[in-house]
Amino acid sequence: MSKRASIIGVGATKFGNILETPELKDKTFQEIVAEAAFEAMDDAGISPSEIDAFIVGNMLSHTTQIYSHATLLGDWLGLRLKGGFHFDTACSTTNTGLGIAWQMVMSGKYKNVLIVAGEITSSAPKGTFPLEREAIDASTLWEWTDFGVDHVYAYHHFYDVASAYGAFPTIGYMKKNKISSEEMDKVMCAVNKTVRRHSAVNPKAILYEKGTLEEEAKREGFSSVEDYWKSAKNPFFAWPTRLFSALNTADGATAIIVSSEPEKYAKNKPVDITGFHWTVSNFPWYGEDATDFPQDRIAFKEAFKMAGIKPADLDYLYVHDCMQIYQLILPEVAGYIPEGQAWKYALNGDFAFDGKKPLNVSGGRHGGGHAFEASAGFETYEIVKQMRGEAKGRQITPLPKIAAQHNHGYGMHTAVTVLKAAD
Amino acid sequence: MEPIAKKWYDQLAQGVIMATKCKDCGAYTFPPLTVCRECSSRNVEWVKISGKGKLVMFSSSILPAKKFAHLAPIAYGLVKLEEGPCFFTKIEGVKCSTPEEIRKENELLPAEVKAEIQKAEGVNIVVFRKK
Numbered sequence: 342m343s344k345r346a347s348i349i350g351v352g353a354t355k356f357g358n359i360l361e362t363p364e365l366k367d368k369t370f371q372e373i374v375a376e377a378a379f380e381a382m383d384d385a386g387i388s389p390s391e392i393d394a395f396i397v398g399n400m401l402s403h404t405t406q407i408y409s410h411a412t413l414l415g416d417w418l419g420l421r422l423k424g425g426f427h428f429d430t431a432c433s434t435t436n437t438g439l440g441i442a443w444q445m446v447m448s449g450k451y452k453n454v455l456i457v458a459g460e461i462t463s464s465a466p467k468g469t470f471p472l473e474r475e476a477i478d479a480s481t482l483w484e485w486t487d488f489g490v491d492h493v494y495a496y497h498h499f500y501d502v503a504s505a506y507g508a509f510p511t512i513g514y515m516k517k518n519k520i521s522s523e524e525m526d527k528v529m530c531a532v533n534k535t536v537r538r539h540s541a542v543n544p545k546a547i548l549y550e551k552g553t554l555e556e557e558a559k560r561e562g563f564s565s566v567e568d569y570w571k572s573a574k575n576p577f578f579a580w581p582t583r584l585f586s587a588l589n590t591a592d593g594a595t596a597i598i599v600s601s602e603p604e605k606y607a608k609n610k611p612v613d614i615t616g617f618h619w620t621v622s623n624f625p626w627y628g629e630d631a632t633d634f635p636q637d638r639i640a641f642k643e644a645f646k647m648a649g650i651k652p653a654d655l656d657y658l659y660v661h662d663c664m665q666i667y668q669l670i671l672p673e674v675a676g677y678i679p680e681g682q683a684w685k686y687a688l689n690g691d692f693a694f695d696g697k698k699p700l701n702v703s704g705g706r707h708g709g710g711h712a713f714e715a716s717a718g719f720e721t722y723e724i725v726k727q728m729r730g731e732a733k734g735r736q737i738t739p740l741p742k743i744a745a746q747h748n749h750g751y752g753m754h755t756a757v758t759v760l761k762a763a764d
Numbered sequence: 765m766e767p768i769a770k771k772w773y774d775q776l777a778q779g780v781i782m783a784t785k786c787k788d789c790g791a792y793t794f795p796p797l798t799v800c801r802e803c804s805s806r807n808v809e810w811v812k813i814s815g816k817g818k819l820v821m822f823s824s825s826i827l828p829a830k831k832f833a834h835l836a837p838i839a840y841g842l843v844k845l846e847e848g849p850c851f852f853t854k855i856e857g858v859k860c861s862t863p864e865e866i867r868k869e870n871e872l873l874p875a876e877v878k879a880e881i882q883k884a885e886g887v888n889i890v891v892f893r894k895k
Binding site for chain 2: 479480481483484487493494495496497498499500501502503504505508509512513522576577578579580581582624625627628629631
């Protein structure tokens with residue numbers, strides 16, 4: 342048995358569109374996954390021969406046309422004849438992978454485990470040749486994505502993700518905290534301003550090149566960001582949730598290497614996995630109080646218990662923000678922000694990297710982009726870089742020592758992992 | 765074990781809306797599953813529901829599911845059934861053509877709603893109508 346499971350290396354491709362983004366263009370799924378994995382290996386200073394096993398995340402087999410992912414990736418990763426398997430908890434996958442890798446190395450069976458995931462959301466092969474791809478529209482992407490939601494009953498009863506996952510929790514938050522719809526619109530604009538402030542300084546983020554929300558408003562000819570927010574450029578996706586409060590789907594890959602012998606790979610400060618917990622719930626995820634997902638309460642509580650921490654010990658928190666309303670709901674559930682106060686923190690800009698309660702500093706699923714099963718790895722990458730002091734332009738100071746990462750996997754798996762910078 | 769979902773949909777085709785009631789904890793599960801959703805007991809019985817409920821909130825998306833896109837705008841809401849469970853489905857009898865309409869209608873909630881069976885793209889489903 343081992344005594345420690347530590348992250349020794351992380352990697353992430355640029356999040357973008359595989360048909361257009363220069364860093365991704367003309368590459369296969371295997372190649373983008375390898376690119377993230379090689380960055381993680383180089384980051385750790387580890388060779389493929391020292392990696393004992395790897396686990397692979399990928400959700401949309403419609404766009405990759407792959408099953409038995411580890412088999413098809415082994416050669417491309419330099420991991421032929423190593424142990425490997427595909428695993429899947431949708432958009433929480435790479436976060437779940439941290440707990441799986443923890444168990445693999447803590448058991449003593451493996452010393453170094455690679456977690457890797459990739460997703461292509463923008464296009465699919467025209468036939469079966471992976472280099473001849475065609476764009477898919479949002480309606481088709483969501484038809485495939487919604488296979489993650491109950492199809493025995495919910496989907497055929499007009500299931501609507503924008504309402505169920507965005508609008509209703511937003512209405513619930515307004516009701517619970519007695520916030521008018523006009524005030525809530527201002528709050529969500531403030532949330533998005535911070536999201537865009539973060540993605541504007543994260544070169545791997547999908548919206549990096551578009552700069553801040555303020556810069557975009559000016560480019561679009563608006564005299565104020567608030568006018569831009571309320572304009573036809575940002576319609577209600579499902580009232581009271583506007584389009585800019587939702588995710589931006591992306592293509593990309595991420596990788597994390599977990600080791601029981603971090604001292605052997607002392608190139609960087611290791612980050613220890615100290616706690617994790619997983620919960621599942623089929624739709625519906627909540628009752629009359631649409632802000633209360635019991636699965637999140639349990640996952641935070643049990644992960645913190647395993648890590649032996651209290652919410653007050655957290656220096657940094659990431660919460661899954663496919664819809665930015667979760668940047669208000671979940672920090673309160675985690676105990677990172679007092680109950681009913683997150684909207685005030687958002688208005689004050691306190692969630693910024695240089696604010697008093699940094700949150701989702703990568704840019705999250707809107708600014709950073711959402712490459713489904715690879716996305717949680719994008720956030721682990723951010724936490725590790727922040728703990729090492731390598732988050733140029735968005736560095737939290739003093740360096741965070743204890744962080745928690747929360748992800749929702751459609752629909753709905755919750756994974757919470759607690760990470761601690763090694764002393 | 766008998767087929768659960770087929771039985772439920774077959775009963776809808778007969779005009780009957782059923783749930784299961786747990787003989788151990790008393791909770792209703794709607795629509796039925798293989799177990800009680802509250803306590804996981806398999807000791808459940810099939811019962812008719814009253815069809816009465818309370819509309820808690822609703823909205824309407826500009827990107828409805830592809831299957832239903834031609835029916836837009838669609839009001840989609842959270843209904844608290846008289847028997848206890850919350851159920852999400854299409855809501856009839858509310859205006860949802862503009863965000864302003866949705867906002868104003870939501871300000872009038874909660875409101876009483878009544879279940880009815882509707883055929884949606886070839887499948888019998890349960891929707892709720894605001895009185």
